[in-house]
Amino acid sequence: MHRMDNRGDFLQLLGPYVSIEILNHLDDPSDLVRACSVSRSWHRFVIENGTCKQLFLKRFPEIDNEAHIIELNNMIGPTKLSSDNSTEWERLKRDHRVYAFLLAQALSPSIRTDCLSEPISASSTDNYPDESIRNTLEPRDRVEGSPSYWSSGGENDPNVPETLTYKLVNNLCVVTEIRVQPFLAYFQYGFPIYSSKAVRFRMGYPRRPLEFNNDIKDALLASHKWLDEITWTYTSPEFPMAQENCLQAFKLPEPVLGIGGILQVELLGRVQRQEMDELYYICVSHVQVLGRPLLQPFDIEVPDPSGSCALNYNLKTEAIPSHMHGFTDISMQLLGNGAVVADHESDEEPSA
Known part of the structure; x- marks a missing residue:
């Protein structure tokens, strides 16, 4: 990335706390696409601060009740933070990927009358x-x-x-x-x-x-x-x-x-x-x-009779449902590459 003048970058001007507050008020996933596409630093900022997750929970607050969690084959959920920055970054990217894909399915314009x-x-x-x-x-x-x-x-x-x-x-x-x-x-x-x-x-x-x-x-x-x-x-x-x-x-x-x-x-x-x-x-x-x-790769699991519920994301499910094809470009741009499958994640970042 070419060196940029940060004087017009509100992430630099306002600082992380105010910037997070602004991004968490976004209501449309296409706004997140634009934010992720500004620069590598903006893309990383969106992922590090769980903006996709915040938007999803704002749209569907019931998922945040009853101790619902997201698990990626036990890799995402209430996990301990790693002291290894690279490991933590991979965890954040996986978390971002799941919620981007959830947004793409949940906000698809396709409505069925036979649910x-x-x-x-x-x-x-x-x-x-x-x-x-x-x-x-x-x-x-x-x-x-x-x-x-x-x-x-x-x-x-x-x-x-x-x-x-x-x-x-x-x-x-x-x-x-x-x-x-x-x-x-x-x-x-x-x-x-x-x-x-x-x-x-x-x-x-x-x-x-x-x-x-x-x-x-x-x-x-x-x-x-x-x-x-x-x-x-x-x-x-x-x-x-x-x-x-x-x-x-x-x-x-x-x-x-x-x-x-x-x-x-x-x-x-x-x-x-x-x-x-x-x-x-x-x-x-x-x-x-x-x-x-919401079709594969998502499903729920009730691990015990206590009443808690986990949402599971199957990392090995590669198919994109046909009814999502008109909307997957949003999730793919949010993910930062053309793949939606977590097994084949690219390390490429958007260019400035």
Whole structure:
């Protein structure tokens, strides 16, 4: 690098503490690309001060709760600092690489509408299997001429809530919006709509693997006791629900990183009484989750029953998911070279 006049370099003028504060207020990864590209000293400054990590935690604060950590095959995480400067620099570069790649996946412009994988349980079901939670994954409210919906059990008290719990398509998934469609009972007099008064959403991870027996009925109806084994990392605000037969969209205030792949829909309050038994029910025909699954090389691990959770980064996973190809240039520039794979890291730095 040619010798430069530092009189215009605010890192030199303001000093490290103020400069770190300024960089930590960046909101766009492309700003980090620009900062890394200014000079070798700026590139090193961004890496040494964990700016990618700070931006990621600012965007997804839930990852900083419940003692979540990042591990690179046990090389990044709560590790002891080495007195060897070169070893510490390699650790910082690996840390930077992981969070840059996380940012690239989590902030990809590609949104999927099929982020639900399978149902886990319903807090109650009126007529199983005809009114099973499985029906809520079917976008149509009629299948082969028969109604397709989930129905709760009947209650005298309209304030009794219900829950529907699902598995997301991946253990790490950025969720932006959840859609719920109440069911219109077209076969009942007056065409009543069995909506809830409001909805709320929770995301979390199981403290031990979810294991069901071979009886699907027992799994779906009794597995709600597994909810005691879930550590919830996020709870949304409460959203009012309209008593309308349409797919109602509930956009989260900020994109949320679902850690562990469990999503729960809380249906709060009942508005419709069934004429034949005068009990209150909630019925849902369809649930849809919009988001961005974080694919390999990331996954989570629950190392012990204490409730702590670790994010693991597989160093040997080289494939870049196809949906990321339009956004990987950001992460690649953040990494300082054209490779995203940590196994083949280059020592090249950006030129001034």
